[in-house]
Structure formats: structure tokens, C-alpha cells
Amino acid sequence: xxxxxxxxxxxxxxxxxxxxxxxxxxxxxxxxxxxxxxxxxxxxxxxxxxxxxxxxxxxxxxxxxxxxxxxxxxxxxxxxxxxxxxxxxxxxxxxxxxxxxxxxxxxxxxxxxxxxxxxxxxxxxxxxxxxxxxxxxxxxxxxxxxxxxxxxxxxxxxxxxxxxxxxxxxxxxxxxxxxxxxxxxxxxxxxxxxxxxxxxxxxxxxxxxxxxxxxxxxxxxxxxxxxxxxxxxxxxxxxxxxxxxxxxxxxxxxxxxxxxxxxxxxxxxxxxxxxxxxxxxxxxxxxxxxxxxxxxxxxxxxxxxxxxxxxxxxxxxxxxxxxxxxxxxxxxxxxxxxxxxxxxxxxxxxxxxxxxxxxxxxxxxxxxxxxxxxxxxxxxxxxxxxxxxxxxxxxxxxxxxxxxxxxxxxxxxxxxxxxxxxx
Amino acid sequence: xxxxxxxxxxxxxxxxxxxxxxxxxxxxxxxxxxxxxxxxxxxxxxxxxxxxxxxxxxxxxxxxxxxxxxxxxxxxxxxxxxxxxxxxxxxxxxxxxxxxxxxxxxxxxxxxxxxxxxxxxxxxxxxxxxxxxxxxxxxxxxxxxxxxxxxxxxxxxxxxxxxxxxxxxxxxxxxxxxxxxxxxxxxxxxxxxxxxxxxxxxxxxxxxxxxxxxxxxxxxxxxxxxxxxxxxxxxxxxxxxxxxxxxxxxxxxxxxxxxxxxxxxxxxxxxxxxxxxxxxxxxxxxxxxxxxxxxxxxxxxxxxxxxxxxxxxxxxxxxxxxxxxxxxxxxxxxxxxxxxxxxxxxxxxxxxxxxxxxxxxxxxxxxxxxxxxxxxxxxxxxxxxxxxxxxxxxxxxxxxxxxxxxxxxxxxxxxxxxxxxxx
Numbered sequence: 001x002x003x004x005x006x007x008x009x010x011x012x013x014x015x016x017x018x019x020x021x022x023x024x025x026x027x028x029x030x031x032x033x034x035x036x037x038x039x040x041x042x043x044x045x046x047x048x049x050x051x052x053x054x055x056x057x058x059x060x061x062x063x064x065x066x067x068x069x070x071x072x073x074x075x076x077x078x079x080x081x082x083x084x085x086x087x088x089x090x091x092x093x094x095x096x097x098x099x100x101x102x103x104x105x106x107x108x109x110x111x112x113x114x115x116x117x118x119x120x121x122x123x124x125x126x127x128x129x130x131x132x133x134x135x136x137x138x139x140x141x142x143x144x145x146x147x148x149x150x151x152x153x154x155x156x157x158x159x160x161x162x163x164x165x166x167x168x169x170x171x172x173x174x175x176x177x178x179x180x181x182x183x184x185x186x187x188x189x190x191x192x193x194x195x196x197x198x199x200x201x202x203x204x205x206x207x208x209x210x211x212x213x214x215x216x217x218x219x220x221x222x223x224x225x226x227x228x229x230x231x232x233x234x235x236x237x238x239x240x241x242x243x244x245x246x247x248x249x250x251x252x253x254x255x256x257x258x259x260x261x262x263x264x265x266x267x268x269x270x271x272x273x274x275x276x277x278x279x280x281x282x283x284x285x286x287x288x289x290x291x292x293x294x295x296x297x298x299x300x301x302x303x304x305x306x307x308x309x310x311x312x313x314x315x316x317x318x319x320x321x322x323x324x325x326x327x328x329x330x331x332x333x334x335x336x337x338x339x340x341x342x343x344x345x346x347x348x349x350x351x352x353x354x355x356x357x358x359x360x361x362x363x364x365x366x367x368x369x370x371x372x373x374x375x376x377x378x379x380x381x382x383x384x385x386x387x388x389x390x391x392x393x394x395x396x397x398x399x400x401x402x403x404x405x406x407x408x409x410x411x412x413x414x415x416x417x418x419x420x421x422x423x
Numbered sequence: 424x425x426x427x428x429x430x431x432x433x434x435x436x437x438x439x440x441x442x443x444x445x446x447x448x449x450x451x452x453x454x455x456x457x458x459x460x461x462x463x464x465x466x467x468x469x470x471x472x473x474x475x476x477x478x479x480x481x482x483x484x485x486x487x488x489x490x491x492x493x494x495x496x497x498x499x500x501x502x503x504x505x506x507x508x509x510x511x512x513x514x515x516x517x518x519x520x521x522x523x524x525x526x527x528x529x530x531x532x533x534x535x536x537x538x539x540x541x542x543x544x545x546x547x548x549x550x551x552x553x554x555x556x557x558x559x560x561x562x563x564x565x566x567x568x569x570x571x572x573x574x575x576x577x578x579x580x581x582x583x584x585x586x587x588x589x590x591x592x593x594x595x596x597x598x599x600x601x602x603x604x605x606x607x608x609x610x611x612x613x614x615x616x617x618x619x620x621x622x623x624x625x626x627x628x629x630x631x632x633x634x635x636x637x638x639x640x641x642x643x644x645x646x647x648x649x650x651x652x653x654x655x656x657x658x659x660x661x662x663x664x665x666x667x668x669x670x671x672x673x674x675x676x677x678x679x680x681x682x683x684x685x686x687x688x689x690x691x692x693x694x695x696x697x698x699x700x701x702x703x704x705x706x707x708x709x710x711x712x713x714x715x716x717x718x719x720x721x722x723x724x725x726x727x728x729x730x731x732x733x734x735x736x737x738x739x740x741x742x743x744x745x746x747x748x749x750x751x752x753x754x755x756x757x758x759x760x761x762x763x764x765x766x767x768x769x770x771x772x773x774x775x776x777x778x779x780x781x782x783x784x785x786x787x788x789x790x791x792x793x794x795x796x797x798x799x800x801x802x803x804x805x806x807x808x809x810x811x812x813x814x815x816x817x818x819x820x821x822x823x824x825x826x827x828x829x830x831x832x833x834x835x836x837x838x839x840x841x842x843x844x845x846x
Contacts, residue, residue, distance in 0.1 A: 020763075024786060103808070109797055111807060116789075118819050201819055222645070222820045243842035250844035340443075362837045363447060366539075374532055374840030383845070384534060384836070385526070396541050396624055396833035397645045398821040410819035413807070414785045417797025419666035421673035422806070 005192050012199035014177030015120045015145035021175045022143045023117045027094040029173050030141055034090045036168030037137065041083040044164055049074060051156040052129065059153040067257060071127045072154045082130045085388040089137045092387045095405045096143040110416040115409045117143030119201035122193060123390070124215060126151040126207035132161045134388045135204070136179050140169065142408040145178045147200060149193060151207075152185030159183055197221040202408075204391050209318070224403065226368070226394040229259035229346030230318050231376045234335040234361070236352035237270035243373055244271075244351040245278055250375040251349065253286060257320050259392060260347045260369075260379040264315060264325040266335045267296065272328045277303035288322050295328035316342035332357055336364055343367060345394045347376035368394055368401035428615045435622035437600030438543045438568035444598045445566045446540045450517040452596050453564055457513045459591030460560065464506040467587055472497060474579040475552065482576040490680060494550045495577045505553045508811040512560045515810045518828045519566040533839040538832045540566030542624035545616060546813070547638060549574040549630035555584045557811045558627070559602050563592065565831040568601045570623060572616060574630075575608030582606055620644040625831075629814050632741070647826065649791070649817040652682035652769030653741050654799045657758040657784070659775035660693035666796055667694075667774040668701055673798040674772065676709060680743050682815060683770045683792075683802040687738060687748040689758045690719065695751045700726035711745050718751035739765035755780055759787055766790060768817045770799035791817055791824035 041048070052074040060069060095115050102112035121144045125131045132148055139146040150158040162181035169178060182189055193200070197220035205215035205225055212225045233251050235244045251262035267275055272295065280300040283290055291310040292300060300307045307326075314325040315338070329335045339348055349371035350361040358372040369379045379402065381389025386404025393399045399407035464471070475497040482492060518538050525535035544567045548554045555571055562569040573581040585604035592601060605612055616623070620643035628638035628648055635648045656674050658667045674685035690698055695718065703723045706713060714733040715723060723730045730749075737748040738761070752758045762771055772794035773784040781795040792802045802825065804812025809827025816822045822830035 020789075023789075105806070105808070109801065116819075119789075222818075240842070246844050247840075247842060254845055358839075362839075366443075366446075367835065369836040369838060371838045372840060374838055374843045375845050377845040378532065378838065378843070379836075383528070385528070395645075396539075400833050401836045410823050412790065413792040413802075413824045415792060415794045415797055415801065416781075416785075417670075417795060419663070419670060420797045420801070421669050422677055422798050422800040 005189070008182060008189050008192055009196070011147060011180040011182065012120070012196050015147050015180050016199050018175040018177035019117065019119045019145040022140075022145055022178055023096060025143065025174065030094065031090045033140060033169040033172035033174050034086050034137055036171055037133065037165045038083045038086040038090070040164040040168055041079055041086070041133070045076060045079055048079060048157065048160050048164070049076070051160040052154070055154050055156045064153055068127055068153065072129060072157070074129060074157065078130070082133050085130075085134060085382075086137050088382070089141050089387045089405075092141065092405055094141065095409050100411055107420050108418060109420055112414050113411050114414055115406070115411050118408055118410050120145045120147065120199060121390075121408060122147045122149075122196075122200040122203040122221075124149045124190060124193070124203070124205045124207070124211065126211060127153055129154045129157040129161060131206060132158045132181070133165060135390050136162070136165050138388060138390050138405055138408060140174065140178065142405045144408055145180070147180040147182065147193070149182040149190060155183070155185055191218075194219045206391050222398070224391065224393050224395060224398060226346070226392040227259050228318055228344055228394065229261070229392075230263050230316055230342060230344040231260060231347045232264045232266055232339055232343060233262050233349040233351065233376065234266040234329075235268060235271060235275055236332065236350055236354060236357050237268040238354040238357065239268075239271055239275070239351040240353055241271070241275055241278070244275055245282065247349065247351055247373065247375050248279060249282060251377055252283075252288065252324050253322070254375070254377050256322050258377070259318070260376050261320070262324060262376060263317060263319050264327065264342070266327050266329050266338055268335075269295070269328050269330055272296065272299055276300055276326070277305065280305035280307070283324070286322070288324055291323065291325045293327040296326040299328075318344070332360065336361075339365055339367075346392070347371065347379040349374060349376050368392065428612070431605060431612055431615055432619070432622075434570060434603040434605065435543070435619050438570050438603050439622050441598040441600035442540065442542045442568040445563075445568055445601055446519060448566065448597065453517065454513045456563060456592040456595035456597050457509050457560055459594055460556065460588045461506045461509040461513070463587040463591055464502055464509070464556070468499060468502055471502065471580065471583045471587070472499070474583040475577070478577050478579045487576055491550055491576065494680075495552060495580070497552060497580065501553070505556050508553075508557060508805075509560050511805070512564050512810045512828075515564065515828055517564065518832050523834055530843050531841060532843055535837050536834050537837055538829070538834050541831055541833050543568045543570065543622060544813075544831060545570045545572075545619075545623040545626040545644075547572045547613060547616070547626070547628045547630070547634065549634060550576055552577045552580040552584060554629060555581045555604070556588060558813050559585070559588050561811060561813050561828055561831060563597065563601065565828045567831055568603070570603040570605065570616070572605040572613060578606070578608055614641070617642045627814050645821070647814065647816050647818060647822055649769070649815045650682050651741055651767055651817065652684075652815075653686050653739055653765060653767040654683060654770045655687045655689055655762055655766060656685050656772040656774065656799065657689040657752075657762075658691060658694060658698055659755065659773055659777060659780050660691040661777040661780065662691075662694055662698070662774040663776055664694070664698055664701070667698055668705065670772065670774055670796065670798050671702060672705060674800055675706075675711065675747050676745070677798070677800050679745050681800070682741070683799050684743070685747060685799060686740060686742050687750065687765070689750050689752050689761055691758075692718070692751050692753055695719065695722055699723055699749070700728065703728035703730070706747070709745070711747055714746065714748045716750040719749040722751075741767070755783065759784075762788055762790075769815070770794065770802040772797065772799050791815065
């Protein structure tokens with residue numbers, strides 16, 4: 001199981017060749033390939049779970065952390081969820097060929113902006129093997145070829161999943177080469193992949209901040225990255241307390257290891273005295289480590305809740321754990337300044353019953369997703385109706401927020417004339 | 424007139440500060456600033472032309488080429504055209520705040536994708552001073568701050584134009600700092616500008632291939648580049664000869680120094696015998712240097728037209744001059760293969776009366792603009808109804824083809840809830 005740089009380049013050339021035909025592939029063929037994949041995920045369950053079990057045992061022996069082990073683990077339910085996501089992609093409209101706008105110019109030229117695939121998508125990801133199926137499904141439906149490079153801890157699982165998807169594609173008539181998996185985890189291959197700008201049109205890194213930073217710095221081709229979310233919820237003076245408790249608690253505790261989870265609660269001084277003790281007691285019971293500024297600490301201590309004084313670095317940190325920073329602010333202005341300084345442009349929320357405060361927050365906060373009276377954990381392609389997602393962009397260029405099918409496309413201008421020349 | 428790196432960073436910080444407010448600026452204020460700019464371009468004509476004359480004299484003494492001298496020269500008509508472009512931008516709808524899509528989710532969340540500015544646009548350009556007004560007008564209307572770095576040959580003109588636009592902006596109430604011009608042409612400042620990824624959200628290089636290549640390679644922030652166009656027109660076997668002659672001639676000769684000008688004519692063998700002699704005689708009279716493959720050369724020589732044998736490098740070259748490569752192909756397939764190999768993804772055309780050939784060409788050619796029976800010189804933001812343009816992208820990410828107002832924006836997701844939490 002060793003892949004040389006030459007073989008990687010051959011995989012790249014194969015993906016590029018396939019991509020030339022993928023853009024004209026009928027929706028029927030693409031959906032048939034996806035249906036075959038969904039069915040095989042169920043029918044070949046034993047084979048996939050055996051590969052995953054082998055990965056898991058080896059990863060555990062090598063001392064992988066519990067949270068990483070949990071992420072890489074597949075079981076029948078998780079596999080069914082992956083298959084359900086593939087069926088969701090089948091149900092989505094085909095983005096390729098969509099006429100974004102069209103009109104007839106005064107000189108009679110008929111001009112249209114038509115959606116087309118990007119070409120070849122590269123993805124570099126860690127641990128979660130479902131990404132192999134998620135990204136390859138979205139890429140196929142949007143007419144793109146993919147080159148996948150998953151983490152070494154799940155290599156057997158990824159090989160089994162890619163093989164199954166590739167067979168389903170082949171049976172449906174998808175051009176060979178559309179789905180490339182780098183079946184080796186040598187780091188030199190990632191370095192090579194980052195240089196292949198003539199082969200890969202868009203690179204998507206999914207994983208920890210270090211991986212994303214490395215890819216963004218080194219890649220020769222465009223990268224859409226995100227995933228790192230320092231997410232705030234601001235409890236405004238006029239907040240409904242019950243809504244505030246429920247939303248803040250959900251934003252932190254529903255799942256802690258995902259990028260849209262709450263990191264910092266900002267509480268308006270006017271409501272801190274009634275809001276914080278209730279939140280503090282709940283979080284204390286739930287084992288949330290609360291890193292408080294002086295004002296929050298005083299209120300919570302007076303209410304008998306044990307907290308930790310916040311270090312300056314706690315603000316602006318993505319915890320991905322049962323930890324939250326808490327700060328008392330004097331006003332919406334101060335909350336907006338805090339977001340401007342510490343936010344990562346991912347997901348931010350305000351809890352308020354004040355119309356003007358809500359509208360101002362929506363307008364002025366510069367983030368991919370801005371919420372009023374809702375949990376930041378809603379930031380997700382599935383929740384937004386995009387089907388599964390290839391990632392959540394915190395960039396402003398090309399795509400922002402959850403990236404589904406449309407976000408894997410470009411467009412071209414097509415112009416039908418009758419002999420027009422430009423004066 | 425020296426600007427230090429520190430001063431450049433201060434300009435960057437000023438643009439960033441202004442950009443925070445530009446996103447909420449009313450359309451009225453933005454249009455008033457643009458109207459003031461258009462009026463000042465007329466009223467302060469003498470001052471601008473004097474600055475331009477001083478630039479021109481110095482550039483001529485320093486031995487700048489005639490074509491560069493022509494590009495940097497302003498006269499009353501050209502200045503009027505610049506003012507007319509500003510008025511065209513006033514007439515365009517404000518893209519900021521446009522609701523791209525909106526719906527209510529089953530859980531009652533109201534979700535909308537709303538257009539927002541990118542933030543700070545950087546532009547690095549050569550010679551043409553109209554770019555100063557074009558880009559700053561489009562940036563203002565789309566709610567972006569700009570940092571402009573024009574060529575040294577037009578520095579006095581650019582300073583005069585930027586001052587005038589800045590005064591009009593200030594009088595209308597646009598935040599200070601929205602329009603920054605680097606009033607120095609030290610190359611070290613460009614190097615510094617390319618590193619300022621926390622300040623500049625998008626960098627647009629406009630100029631020759633070397634400038635664009637340099638910026639794309641070195642810039643730490645996203646770059647949308649284009650401008651380099653190796654453009655083909657394929658005369659299909661079923662082409663109407665009169666249309667073919669008119670369109671091919673226009674695509675080459677209307678203006679030769681622009682990126683959408685024809686570089687290579689591909690002629691189907693079936694029509695070459697009647698098409699090429701007519702084109703050849705016309706181009707021979709017009710002084711077009713025709714670089715022909717063997718088949719084209721034989722036909723043209725037999726018709727008494729003097730041509731040059733094509734060197735292999737003539738195919739795939741952007742001439743920007745009264746030069747064209749000519750090749751005879753056997754079929755649409757061969758033409759498509761040629762485009763795939765030599766095209767730069769800018770503008771390509773087919774001349775045909777055959778429905779299936781036209782549709783196949785539109786579908787299969789991978790370029791920003793694909794034409795049937797029309798001149799590639801139509802690829803232009805003004806012609807497409809986008810107002811003036813900041814450039815023509817040959818990338819697939821973010822924007823493709825002429826970039827107007829919308830292409831200078833991003834979007835954010837705004838979600839209005841009533842206390843929803845994610846299950």
C-alpha cells in the first residue's frame with residue numbers, strides 16, 4: 001500500500017479527464033450512481049464495519065484519543081445515517097445547467113449565465129470516514145471529480161467506502177476516474193497534492209485548525225476553509241430568560257466538538273443578575289467549566305456557583321469541549337465590539353425581544369451566520385436545506401457558511417448571436 | 424512623495440475602519456458621491472488634463488512605448504466617457520442587502536441569504552488612469568473600501584482623480600478612508616501590499632501577464648485575475664460566410680490590444696477553400712500578419728495572399744497586436760481539442776448554422792464566455808449590462824467573466840428565530 005508521487009499525478013490526470021465528461025452527465029446517471037452507493041452502504045455493511053474495526057483496533061493501540069476514536073468509529077446506525085445523507089443528495093435538484101440569469105440585449109444577443117461544475121475538487125480530511133461518502137456524493141451530483149485524502153487512522157474504512165462508491169458509479173455509467181482516493185497516508189503526498197494547481201480547482205481541508213492553517217498557507221490552488229468557529233451568544237438586556245437559557249445551553253451542550261458550538265456567552269449587565277445564576281446552576285450540574293470575567297464571577301459566586309476566572313486567552317478560543325467563557329457587557333455596542341475583536345466569522349447569536357437590537361445585530365455582525373433567538377448549532381448544510389455539506393466556509397470569497405451543491409459550482413456566460421459584431 | 428510601509432499599513436487600517444461602516448451606507452449617499460464624482464470629472468477637466476499632460480511628457484521622455492502612451496493619455500472625450508461610466512454605475516441597483524434567497528424552515532426559523540460587501544478591495548494596475556475611477560466607483564456602490572496602486576507613469580493623473588473622487592465622497596457623507604491611493608510607485612510597497620491579508624479581502628491585478636502572474640503567485644489574500652485571453656473563433660463547415668467574415672474580422676480588428684480580441688482562427692476544412700481567400704484578402708489589405716498552418720498557407724498562397732508559416736508557439740499566444748494564427752481543422756472534435764489545449768478560458772466563438780454543432784460548442788467549451796455567431800469582443804461588463812467592470816475573471820472560483828457590482832460582494836446567512844434549539 002504505497003503510492004508514489006507519480007501515481008498521485010496519474011490519479012490527478014484521471015480525475016481531470018473524467019471531469020471533462022462529468023459536466024455533461026445526465027442527472028439520471030448521477031442519481032443512479034448515488035442510489036447504488038446508498039444501497040451498497042447497507043448491503044455491504046459487514047465488509048465496511050470489518051474494515052472500520054481493523055482501523056479502530058490499530059488506532060486504539062497507537063494511543064489515539066477517545067474523542068478521535070469516537071469520531072472514526074462506524075456502527076450500523078452511523079452507516080445508515082451516511083446512506084440517508086446520500087439519498088438526501090439524490091433528492092436535491094441538479095445544479096449543473098441551472099440558468100442563473102438570462103436576457104436579450106438590445107442588439108439581439110441572447111445572453112445567459114449558466115451553472116457549471118468547478119472541475120476537480122480535492123479534499124484533505126481527518127478521522128471521520130463519512131466524509132469520503134459525503135464529499136464524493138456532493139461532488140458527483142455537482143458534476144465534479146474528486147481526489148480524497150483521508151486520515152491514516154481510517155484508511156481501511158476509506159478504501160472500502162471509496163471502492164463501493166466507485167463500483168456504484170461504474171455500474172451507472174459515470175466516467176472512470178471521477179472518484180480518486182489516495183490509498184496511502186504518506187505526508188509527502190499531501191505536500192505534492194498542494195502543488196497540483198493545474199489538476200485541482202478547489203481544495204477543501206476539513207479537520208483541526210493546524211491542518212486548515214497548513215493547507216491555506218501552502219496550497220497553490222484556491223482553498224475554501226472554515227471549520228474553525230469561535231461562536232458567541234449575546235444575551236441582550238431585553239432577552240426572554242427562558243429562551244435565553246434554552247438557546248445558550250443548546251448552543252454549548254448539544255454537541256461540544258463541532259465548530260458551531262458556543263464558546264463565549266456575553267451577558268448584558270442589566271439581565272446578568274437574573275440570567276447568570278440560573279445558567280450557572282444548570283452548567284455546574286452538567287460539568288461545564290465556566291471561565292468568567294470579574295463581573296460574571298462575582299454574580300455566580302454570590303449565587304454559590306463555582307467558576308474559574310477567565311484568562312485573557314479564553315476569549316477568542318474555540319474550546320470544542322465542555323468549557324465556556326462568560327463576560328458581562330454594558331451594552332449592545334460593547335457586545336458588537338467584542339465580536340468584532342474575537343469572533344472568527346462563523347456563527348453569532350443575539351437573544352433579545354427588542355426589535356431594533358435584533359435588526360442592528362443582524363446588520364452589523366460580520367459572520368457567515370447571524371442568529372436572533374436561535375442556537376448557533378443550526379449552522380449546517382442539512383439544517384439549511386442544502387443537503388449534506390462539504391464544509392462550512394468562514395471566508396467571504398466564493399462561498400460563505402455551509403457549502404452544498406451550488407457552492408461546488410462556477411458558471412459560464414453563453415451568448416447566442418446571429419452575426420453580431422461590436423461597434 | 425514617498426510613502427513608507429508604515430504609512431501603507433495606516434492606509435490599510437483606514438480602509439478597514441471605513442469598510443465597517445460602508446456596508447450600511449444608504450444607496451442615496453453612495454449615489455450622491457458618485458454624482459459628485461461625475462460632475463467633478465467635467466468641472467475640473469483642466470486640472471486633470473494638466474496632470475495627465477505632465478505624466479505623458481515624462482513618460483515619453485522615459486521612452487514608454489507608443490501603445491502604453493496611448494493608453495495613459497486622457498483627453499476631453501475620454502474623460503467624458505469615464506464620467507458616463509460613473510453615471511452608469513449610479514443607475515445600477517445597489518447590490519448590498521439584496522435577498523438572494525429566503526424561506527421558512529419547518530421549525531419556524533426564517534432563513535435568508537443576504538448580499539454584503541467583501542470589505543476592502545485592493546487593485547494593482549498599470550497605465551490606464553480610468554481604472555482609478557472605474558474601480559473606486561464600483562467598490563463604493565458595492566459597499567467596499569479600496570486601496571489602489573496605479574502605475575508610476577500615470578501617478579499625477581491618478582492623484583488628481585482620486586482627490587476629486589475623495590472630495591465628492593466626503594461631501595456626500597461617505598466615511599473617511601473609503602478610497603485609498605498609494606501615492607508612490609516604489610515596488611517595495613507592492614510587495615508589502617501582497618502580504619496584507621488581514622486588511623485586504625480581495626486583490627485585483629490588472630495589466631500584463633507578468634504582473635498578474637506575480638500577484639497571483641505572491642499574494643497572501645484571494646486574488647481574482649484574468650485579463651489574459653487566448654481567444655479562438657471556429658468557423659464551422661456550416662457557417663454563413665458573410666457572418667463568418669464580419670465576426671472574425673471584428674473579433675480581431677475592432678481593437679487589437681484588449682484581452683477579448685481574437686488570436687486564432689480555426690477553419691473547418693470543408694469551408695476553408697471559400698472562407699480563407701476572402702478573409703485573407705481583407706486582412707492582407709488591413710495589414711494583419713497571418714501565421715498559418717500548412718493547410719491554410721496552401722489555400723492562401725494559391726489565392727495570392729502573402730502569409731507567414733505558423734511557429735508552434737503561435738497557437739496559444741495572446742498577440743495583442745495585428746497578428747492572428749490560422750489553422751485548418753477536420754471537424755468540430757478537432758476544434759474542441761484545440762481549444763482544450765490552447766484556450767485560456769476567456770472567450771471562444773463558433774460560427775455555424777448547424778443547431779447541434781452550436782449547442783455542443785456552448786456545452787463543451789470550458790471558458791468564461793462562449794459565443795455562437797458573435798464577436799468575442801462583446802466580453803465586457805458594460806456590454807453584459809453589469810455597468811463598468813473591475814476586470815474579467817478567467818478563474819472559476821467566486822466570479823467568472825466580467826466582474827461588476829455583484830462580483831464585489833459576498834453574502835451572509837441571517838436567521839430569525841423565536842427561541843429554537845437544535846434537537
